[in-house]
Amino acid sequence: MIIYFEGLSCSGKSSLIKLFSEQNKNSIIISELPHDFNDHEKITTNFCRLNDQRKCAQAKQSSTKDNFVLVDRSYVSTLAYEFIQWGSRTNSQYIKTLRWYYKGIATKGLNYPDLYVYIEIDKKTALKRSKISNRFTLKFAWYINPQLGIEFYGAFFKFFEPHIPVIIIDGSQDQNDQLETLQKGLQKFSNA
DSSP states (O other), rough: OOEEEESSSTTTTTHHHHHHHHHOOOOOEEEETTTTTTOOOGGGGGHHHHHHHHHHHHHHHHTTTTTTEEESSOOOHHHHHOOOOOOOOTTTHHHHHHHHHHHHHTTTTSSSOSSSEEEEEEEHHHHHHHHHTOOTTOHHHHHHHHHHHHHHHHHHHIIIIITOEEEEEEEEEEEHHHHHHHHHHHHHHHHH
16 A cells, blocks of 8 residues: 655654554655755755655555555645745746646656545644754745645645545644554545
């Protein structure tokens, strides 16, 4: 089963993935970036797109009926990031990103997951965690307008890929409660 974990930066995706994989030894983690990558100024659209394509291919190759492939961010985050950064659906850069998405899905360069896990946090919590983690500069798009990202994710799951199930997890909950929500959602999904 391929699961894409999505949400704003600092929502708790990596922490939940780690916790889940510790309890499910048949898990494979595919990370968003090299974990020691801290230079967010060097994150470009092209870097994100290539990273997404690599992760999709790795997820597809790693998936079996007996394991969980846990992808820390996917092309959905790239679309959300670009949406925030360019701020308008009429911007030509964002239109290029949408074309990349549709072409990638059509040519199988990007793969649908079996399931999304969306970790939802509010704008205030996102900004607070960003400041605590000291991961971003003030120019970083996630930091500039997290509310626009929250709105994008909601629209994406509703309109772009409504055929794929989504487990929504409250990112303000204790991690054990998040894990329980995830496990119940997976159980419900596998029984469907």
